[in-house]
Amino acid sequence: MASGFRWRSWISSRSSGERKALAQKIKLSTIADALGVSTATVSLALRDSPLVAGNTRDRIKEHARAIGYIYNRRAASLRTSRSGIVGVVVHDIMNPFFAEILRSIESELDRSRQTFILSNHYDQLEKQRTFIDTLLQLGADGVIMSPAIGTPPEDIFMAEENGLPAVLIARTVEGADVPVFRGDDAYGTGLATNHLISLGHKRIAMVGGTDQTSTGRDRYQGYVNAMEAAGLEVRPSWRIAGPRTKQAGFEAAGQFLALKDKPTAACCWNDLVAIGLMNGIARAGLVPGIDISVTGYDDLEEAAIATPALTTVWNGQREVGRRAASALLDKLNGQMVRPSQELIKPELHVRQSTGKPVERA
Amino acid sequence: MASGFRWRSWISSRSSGERKALAQKIKLSTIADALGVSTATVSLALRDSPLVAGNTRDRIKEHARAIGYIYNRRAASLRTSRSGIVGVVVHDIMNPFFAEILRSIESELDRSRQTFILSNHYDQLEKQRTFIDTLLQLGADGVIMSPAIGTPPEDIFMAEENGLPAVLIARTVEGADVPVFRGDDAYGTGLATNHLISLGHKRIAMVGGTDQTSTGRDRYQGYVNAMEAAGLEVRPSWRIAGPRTKQAGFEAAGQFLALKDKPTAACCWNDLVAIGLMNGIARAGLVPGIDISVTGYDDLEEAAIATPALTTVWNGQREVGRRAASALLDKLNGQMVRPSQELIKPELHVRQSTGKPVERA
């Protein structure tokens, strides 16, 4: 009795499959039978193989179109080991920094008819692993990833070992033997910091982000290098770490304004933090760009329309996405892609959020 | 000679598949052979079927884990007609309005082990069709879509006919026989408009968005109804249509400020437009929330930290995503889901971007 029940419940989820099987009945053999040729010929014809005569091919393609044949990629990939799927994992799809990267990846992959599956890992290693596992199960052709904090090189090695070639964007993983595409972060924050220094600022804080990632360390290093090169003091309390969001920047304003020997400028982790910080500063009754100078990073579209317009560092997102996708495609097609670290040179875009320092009593 | 060349180029893309086939060699039969059981037993054991004895199952699972077996979903789905993939199409992934919807869809689908593929259609019908076609080829189990402008009901009918059940979010398609989940837009803009009216505003513009979608018509209608109910004039020139982005809101500021009998308040299509508009107003030297009242729509996280904090209409995004995903899952499992239109009741969140009107000479 009990076992009878378990049996039923176990097979209960069939209905959808049945429904689908019922609907999806047009296959290669349907076409083959209708035209009196073999399925092999149909398969070859639909893929424009030179092995089949021009007019046979035309007849087949026309008939396939007419009866609404739908190509079954699963069946095909079972044989070919290529699924036409590429995985993309980033911290958070919604972070506008990734917007442009994703767009350029999308357009690059479109060209070679690869579909992509997107996922966030929210910097949780477990989520990232689950996703990679899913990609392996689906037989994905490759993965482009911005690795989660703490990703061990073994994870990437394992993926490659199981036929899932990887390329990294935005962050690097020490010891992983794959191509990495990202901006030159140290150089970039150096640009921003030097800009502030040249305006006359001497007390400059660095707001937002963490030092747990390669990006984090590089950005902080660029700031430190610039400060030291100018003979300026770097105080630990001037490093206000935190999430990379507007909300975090907004909340950091309180901490920033309460600092002893209050800095006159903030070099922010990214545009989101910078905009949040400016909002927080404005809320406190000060005027960002006049009372406090603020720089961002990434040059999001939003930076130009913020109030005041944000001085920021353009990070080459388009390039990162395009090159990463292109390198992955090369890998898929069996070309040897050497695991280099491509650093894209950032550029400073000066706007109204930075100015000469105003000293108050 | 020429034909020889074409031949070569045609078969040239095999290398990756070969590489993968080489790496991926552990399959059901590998385990079966090692333990001296049949592949059927292994298949059943791994899926915790009651048809296989407890200790056999444990041995099989342990061995599978030890040698790093990877489940091949393509092979399985060929047989079962279920792929574990759900498609999600929206206008633009990067629009933060969809952020919360996507997050709740993600967490709902996670629970039943469905992977989802995301895509933008940027309101281009052709892109949407290509994506649906890809889903059909991959044997996706279903699709959640915010339909592109101009989507004919036949497109949705065709998908369902081919075994791809659909549910709609955010927008409806007249004549499509599927469930739709969205906010009550007319009611929502009514809330915002009435709030402005109750503060004493008489000249209120509506900024952003288009009237080509069901959402657009509903939102405009809610605004018009509220105005008329209060006996206020609705001028065509006060309807400043446009894209639904910050950039568009920013640019609309010029047009808004140049209006004859300049309105004292703007009821904006969404938070992005509202924030852009406020930035534009601030850039022109006026103070949003004092000189001009502005309302948004969606209640993005950002609304609360904008300067000034934005009065806006909460749209129940979480609910939309959760219910849509849940309805789709029901459909997949063969339950009859009636094609109802679920309207989620919006709520007004009053902040500092609205106040009593200031009349200037």
Place this chain on the structure above:
DNA sequence: GGCCGCGTTTAAATTGTTTAGATCACGATC
């Protein structure tokens, strides 16, 4: 001796790709 239940196995099925070989027409060669 037939039937039952249990655990397992066998064989068929899912759909498209690939490869070795079949077929045919046509000219050239002996």
Place this chain on the structure above:
DNA sequence: GATCGTGATCTAAACAATTTAAACGCGGCC
């Protein structure tokens, strides 16, 4: 005129990894 070679088309059959319906072996039971 028969044989052979050749190139162009096409086909039969093997193959990919899994699921599942049906069958099987084996005690125990009536």
